[in-house]
Amino acid sequence: MTARTGRAVRTARATATAVLVLLLALLVVAGVALLSLAVGTRAVPPGAVLDALLNGGNTPDALVVRSLRVPRTEIGLTAGAALGLAGAALQAVTRNPLADPGILGLSQGAAAGVVIAIALGLANGFGGYVWYAFAGAVAAACLVYAIAARGRGGASPVKLALAGTALSAMTAGATTVVLTSSSATLDQFRFWQVGALSGRDADTVGRMLPFLLCGALLVLGCARGLDALALGDDTARALGHRVHAVRVSAALGATLLTAAAVAAAGPIAFIGLAVPHLARRLVSGGHRHVLPLSALLGAALLLAADVAGRVVRAPAEVPAGVMTALVGVPVLVVLVRRKVAST
DSSP, X not given: OOHHHHHHHHHHHHHHHHHHHHHHHHHHHHHHHHHHHHOSSSOOOHHHHHHHHHHOOOSHHHHHIIIIIHHHHHHHHHHHHHHHHHHHHHHHHHTOTTOOTXXXXXXXXXXXXXXXXXXXXXXXXXXXXXXXXXXXXXXXXXXXXXXXXXXXXXSOHHHHHHHHHHHHHHHHHHHHHHHHTOHHHHHHHHHHHTOOSTTOOHHHHHHHXXXXXXXXXXXXXXXXXXXXXXXXHHHHHHTTOOHHHHXXXXXXXXXXXXXXXXXXXXXXXXXXXXXXXHHHHHOOSXXXXXXXXXXXXXXXXHHHHHHHHHHHTTTXXXXXXXXXXXXXXXXXXXXXXXXXXXX
């Protein structure tokens, strides 16, 4: 067997494995979505859930499923997928295994946009936050890139991470100043800041979709370029990739995805950090497999966290953002320990 034939066989096996894993992940997402529609203060049998979705009806179970749980499930699926996909892209762009949507100041920028909108009376309700969260995230990304691009070497991964961390700290401080000086703003913001899927309406998903689709297309279109970036900028250029264009496109796509997710669900922690690592453990073959799997696993994890939050302290609820943090902190500790051990 020649070397070329051996590589072809390994590539075919990796692709077959990735397809199988993606199909299994789809089944997991479908199962968690069904749980999300059935589990809550009022338990709804799976048969009644399917009947409500397929046949409508005006029974109490059908009304609960369609008016309350369907929008909540849609938000969980879309926001989780967006955060997982954005995290995978940003880890590739920065070549930092501990990167997540907060690494470039995106989450804090989106939060600042929401705070300004609330303080000035420009938006009321989660649906109205989308545009301002998007504007804040884009402004943060542009500032981070402008800062990192100055000096020798341009916007290197290390400079992007340092600039993002510095801007996040500054933005968080400014946001705190606004919140502590206005109790009315704080009352509205704290319900959004905790990160939850409840209380959103069906229109919220419609407002998210344009950002999600554009962001997903940008990130997925950069899959091969992100593989090349992992080998270093010089190697990527030698392979014919435009490093600057790949990095900007992937970062812009991640910005769109993060803005939409944060606007709809609040600053959900650790989805973008933990999910890409799990995806890389399950599949090989580069980002053309890792990116879609990260989206599916992100959707499943966020929705599972929301379902668990309904059960842990029933009939009260623990917000999904709190549940993902409880899961994510141990993951972060393990990643840091492995990074230290490998150096």
